[in-house]
Amino acid sequence: MQMALMVEYADAVPEVKAVYDDIMATRKTDWVNNFWKILANHPPTLARLWEDVKQVMGTGGALDPLVKEMLYIAVSVTNNCEYCIHSHSAAARAKGMTDGMFGELLAVVALANQTNALANGYRIPVDPQFLSHDGAVAEPASLAELDFTDDPAE
Amino acid sequence: MQMALMVEYADAVPEVKAVYDDIMATRKTDWVNNFWKILANHPPTLARLWEDVKQVMGTGGALDPLVKEMLYIAVSVTNNCEYCIHSHSAAARAKGMTDGMFGELLAVVALANQTNALANGYRIPVDPQFLSHDGAVAEPASLAELDFTDDPAE
Amino acid sequence: MQMALMVEYADAVPEVKAVYDDIMATRKTDWVNNFWKILANHPPTLARLWEDVKQVMGTGGALDPLVKEMLYIAVSVTNNCEYCIHSHSAAARAKGMTDGMFGELLAVVALANQTNALANGYRIPVDPQFLSHDGAVAEPASLAELDFTDDPAE
Amino acid sequence: MQMALMVEYADAVPEVKAVYDDIMATRKTDWVNNFWKILANHPPTLARLWEDVKQVMGTGGALDPLVKEMLYIAVSVTNNCEYCIHSHSAAARAKGMTDGMFGELLAVVALANQTNALANGYRIPVDPQFLSHDGAVAEPASLAELDFTDDPAE
Amino acid sequence: MQMALMVEYADAVPEVKAVYDDIMATRKTDWVNNFWKILANHPPTLARLWEDVKQVMGTGGALDPLVKEMLYIAVSVTNNCEYCIHSHSAAARAKGMTDGMFGELLAVVALANQTNALANGYRIPVDPQFLSHDGAVAEPASLAELDFTDDPAE
Amino acid sequence: MQMALMVEYADAVPEVKAVYDDIMATRKTDWVNNFWKILANHPPTLARLWEDVKQVMGTGGALDPLVKEMLYIAVSVTNNCEYCIHSHSAAARAKGMTDGMFGELLAVVALANQTNALANGYRIPVDPQFLSHDGAVAEPASLAELDFTDDPAE
Numbered sequence: 045m046q047m048a049l050m051v052e053y054a055d056a057v058p059e060v061k062a063v064y065d066d067i068m069a070t071r072k073t074d075w076v077n078n079f080w081k082i083l084a085n086h087p088p089t090l091a092r093l094w095e096d097v098k099q100v101m102g103t104g105g106a107l108d109p110l111v112k113e114m115l116y117i118a119v120s121v122t123n124n125c126e127y128c129i130h131s132h133s134a135a136a137r138a139k140g141m142t143d144g145m146f147g148e149l150l151a152v153v154a155l156a157n158q159t160n161a162l163a164n165g166y167r168i169p170v171d172p173q174f175l176s177h178d179g180a181v182a183e184p185a186s187l188a189e190l191d192f193t194d195d196p197a198e
Numbered sequence: 199m200q201m202a203l204m205v206e207y208a209d210a211v212p213e214v215k216a217v218y219d220d221i222m223a224t225r226k227t228d229w230v231n232n233f234w235k236i237l238a239n240h241p242p243t244l245a246r247l248w249e250d251v252k253q254v255m256g257t258g259g260a261l262d263p264l265v266k267e268m269l270y271i272a273v274s275v276t277n278n279c280e281y282c283i284h285s286h287s288a289a290a291r292a293k294g295m296t297d298g299m300f301g302e303l304l305a306v307v308a309l310a311n312q313t314n315a316l317a318n319g320y321r322i323p324v325d326p327q328f329l330s331h332d333g334a335v336a337e338p339a340s341l342a343e344l345d346f347t348d349d350p351a352e
Numbered sequence: 353m354q355m356a357l358m359v360e361y362a363d364a365v366p367e368v369k370a371v372y373d374d375i376m377a378t379r380k381t382d383w384v385n386n387f388w389k390i391l392a393n394h395p396p397t398l399a400r401l402w403e404d405v406k407q408v409m410g411t412g413g414a415l416d417p418l419v420k421e422m423l424y425i426a427v428s429v430t431n432n433c434e435y436c437i438h439s440h441s442a443a444a445r446a447k448g449m450t451d452g453m454f455g456e457l458l459a460v461v462a463l464a465n466q467t468n469a470l471a472n473g474y475r476i477p478v479d480p481q482f483l484s485h486d487g488a489v490a491e492p493a494s495l496a497e498l499d500f501t502d503d504p505a506e
Numbered sequence: 507m508q509m510a511l512m513v514e515y516a517d518a519v520p521e522v523k524a525v526y527d528d529i530m531a532t533r534k535t536d537w538v539n540n541f542w543k544i545l546a547n548h549p550p551t552l553a554r555l556w557e558d559v560k561q562v563m564g565t566g567g568a569l570d571p572l573v574k575e576m577l578y579i580a581v582s583v584t585n586n587c588e589y590c591i592h593s594h595s596a597a598a599r600a601k602g603m604t605d606g607m608f609g610e611l612l613a614v615v616a617l618a619n620q621t622n623a624l625a626n627g628y629r630i631p632v633d634p635q636f637l638s639h640d641g642a643v644a645e646p647a648s649l650a651e652l653d654f655t656d657d658p659a660e
Numbered sequence: 661m662q663m664a665l666m667v668e669y670a671d672a673v674p675e676v677k678a679v680y681d682d683i684m685a686t687r688k689t690d691w692v693n694n695f696w697k698i699l700a701n702h703p704p705t706l707a708r709l710w711e712d713v714k715q716v717m718g719t720g721g722a723l724d725p726l727v728k729e730m731l732y733i734a735v736s737v738t739n740n741c742e743y744c745i746h747s748h749s750a751a752a753r754a755k756g757m758t759d760g761m762f763g764e765l766l767a768v769v770a771l772a773n774q775t776n777a778l779a780n781g782y783r784i785p786v787d788p789q790f791l792s793h794d795g796a797v798a799e800p801a802s803l804a805e806l807d808f809t810d811d812p813a814e
Numbered sequence: 815m816q817m818a819l820m821v822e823y824a825d826a827v828p829e830v831k832a833v834y835d836d837i838m839a840t841r842k843t844d845w846v847n848n849f850w851k852i853l854a855n856h857p858p859t860l861a862r863l864w865e866d867v868k869q870v871m872g873t874g875g876a877l878d879p880l881v882k883e884m885l886y887i888a889v890s891v892t893n894n895c896e897y898c899i900h901s902h903s904a905a906a907r908a909k910g911m912t913d914g915m916f917g918e919l920l921a922v923v924a925l926a927n928q929t930n931a932l933a934n935g936y937r938i939p940v941d942p943q944f945l946s947h948d949g950a951v952a953e954p955a956s957l958a959e960l961d962f963t964d965d966p967a968e
Contacts, residue, residue, distance in 0.1 A: 121935035154935070
């Protein structure tokens with residue numbers, strides 16, 4: 045049961061209407077989904093989140109928008125967020141995610157949850173070789189020794 | 199502090215050595231990382247997990263191996279698995295992940311964790327329009343009404 | 353679907369009735385909510401939890417009861433506990449939480465989930481200045497250097 | 507081990523320097539903590555998060571800044587974010603949190619994690635009486651029947 | 661709302677039918693539960709998971725099958741997986757779990773979630789005495805000093 | 815870094831000393847582990863938690879104390895609580911847990927985390943057959959149709 049009433053366009057204050065208008069213009073649609081209609085109960089959160097989503101999930105970045113939607117699904121599945129699984133799967137489908145890609149995405153997410161438990165449970169120490177990949181290590185000398193090409197690495 | 203001693207190649211039983219050999223042959227390296235040397239304390243888990251990782255994370259599927267590594271990182275960050283964040287970031291770097299891609303990946307993961315909390319906290323009901331994207335809906339009639347192209351959807 | 357039948361007052365064993373009586377007397381109500389009626393399937397858990405809740409959530413402590421209800425909601429949202437979000441939002445409302453306070457509470461919870469992911473994902477080392485605030489540091493010399501007044505600190 | 511190098515002021519690009527300047531001016535300090543120095547590896551994330559934190563955690567809202575810091579700690583403990591526990595405990599201390607308040611805060615957080623598990627494990631259905639507190643219910647008629655005053659409610 | 665249609669036996673491809681046949685033969689039943697009928701949308705995941713479950717959850721290991729089902733429930737409650745709580749409670753009931761055992765199981769799970777929050781929140785350092793129990797410590801000399809017999813240890 | 819100083823016996827107030835004495839007497843040891851020495855910073859939490867642990871984890875219940883320790887480890891691994899993994903593994907070892915049992919325990923915990931993600935990700939609906947096992951279903955008629963004996967059920 046939802047914790048707040050949805051704010052419909054006709055009942056919205058101007059600052060909410062402005063966000064709704066921008067959502068519909070950006071998406072080229074004539075409707076606003078429930079996420080925003082509930083956030084509209086707290087207008088500063090609505091405005092802030094819409095700016096966040098536009099900045100992070102839009103085109104023009106280093107990652108493909110479809111990849112970003114799939115990363116979103118991976119997090120949402122791990123956190124068991126029903127709304128977000130549906131909304132971002134819909135968005136990913138609209139950007140080209142096929143049934144096969146969705147099945148493989150969930151297989152990776154499930155496997156990662158499995159190995160996370162093993163690594164945390166055994167308290168496995170990080171190999172020094174992995175640290176050379178991180179920005180924190182000034183001289184990645186040992187990196188050259190590694191060959192991860194085509195590596196189904198754990 | 200780790201919960202079990204690492205099993206080195208020289209001390210391993212034959213079934214463990216066989217997995218180690220396959221890991222090194224598949225990866226074209228001459229070393230085995232700590233994850234497997236700890237799992238070797240329970241040989242059936244070692245053998246099972248290596249088969250899982252080979253099947254799920256290898257090439258030839260519907261998703262690019264680099265995308266799969268980034269999905270792995272997204273889950274590992276959400277679960278706060280230090281080992282897995284390092285090992286899969288190393289693997290993703292070796293497959294082409296740049297600093298900019300890593301920064302954008304974490305931005306998406308962080309945003310998803312934020313909106314997951316909002317959707318779960320407000321108990322937002324799923325829009326019926328989203329369900330038409332799912333395999334569970336036999337007749338995705340309303341799908342045609344949606345235009346998610348270039349959509350920074352939440 | 354619930355995992356156990358609710359134990360109604362008329363059907364309860366004496367030790368369960370005694371807890372129900374104390375719940376209603378403490379709350380000045382004539383009903384018992386489902387949480388307790390389900391816990392009553394395991395009477396020692398019912399008795400223990402009611403004592404825990406009375407001790408921790410009651411008046412007379414260092415924190416205001418309304419603040420404690422909001423902390424409860426923050427945890428329940430993060431864990432995605434639907435029952436607890438509803439029950440403690442009802443309790444917080446009865447103690448004075450307004451729509452504006454609830455909206456701001458969820459904004460903080462959502463932001464914290466976002467920055468938790470960033471801090472865990474980047475494995476950010478704790479600043480030594482922060483440790484001087486903790487009881488574990490005997491000589492908080494550097495504390496004097498800090499001025500957090502009016503600080504929207506991350 | 508951190509996943510990126512810290513960006514020091516002297517080495518920062520102008521857009522990062524501008525955020526650092528605003529952080530120090532807002533906080534009236536002459537240093538920037540590690541969280542921001544790591545986020546600076548991805549300047550748009552740095553700028554966005556700082557705006558988010560200023561908007562959500564600052565003064566002038568419906569909640570007291572100290573309460574907001576304690577809510578932040580509640581989430582960070584539940585997610586096991588070491589950095590955030592330290593940084594926000596330091597901020598809460600600077601805003602007046604005593605040892606007794608911190609002890610009580612953790613007691614509430616721990617109890618909530620316990621009852622979340624019980625409510626989720628038993629799949630306890632939400633009492634209809636609680637729903638009348640939510641904005642989603644148009645006519646909170648039954649609310650008048652409830653008396654939560656001084657209620658250590660679960 | 662489910663994210664994929666269930667694959668019924670009559671509509672299944674041969675590799676899915678083979679797994680269904682093995683599930684029914686192993687369980688001595690004439691039906692397949694929804695978990696497998698949904699996984700069948702991605703046949704390699706179906707086949708892999710069924711092999712995993714057979715290996716890990718079957719008889720012949722170091723742990724009693726009923727204990728393994730209860731461990732499964734403990735994880736599923738902590739992750740709030742409704743499906744898994746029901747399916748593994750059904751399996752545990754069929755293997756002898758009584759109401760009293762289920763009540764005690766949830767009491768342990770809830771208490772563990774509570775103390776996990778306290779240990780993580782206070783960042784409690786591990787006692788060196790505990791490390792001597794781990795395989796990682798070569799000389800468990802101090803172990804002899806410990807007497808945990810009949811210990812309700814935290 | 816710990817968030818509070820440890821309270822040593824010599825420095826403790828009487829109510830803390832009384833709990834320490836009971837811990838040592840119950841465990842037949844002459845030392846108190848760090849968990850309690852940190853909780854002693856908030857004496858009511860120390861006293862409450864020790865009573866909780868004695869009630870839940872002691873002998874005389876429906877579950878074997880070793881099984882309870884292993885359930886505790888399963889939760890602690892899933893929540894990534896380093897302290898609790900070590901302390902309860904030590905306790906479980908002292909009660910008879912072998913290397914083989916620990917390896918199998920982690921295999922179950924890891925598999926459960928994997929299937930939890932699949933069930934949550936696919937939003938798999940619960941089979942009506944499973945509900946008949948729950949107390950919530952008055953007439954478990956269909957139960958007789960099930961044969962879960964020796965079932966490696968998912």
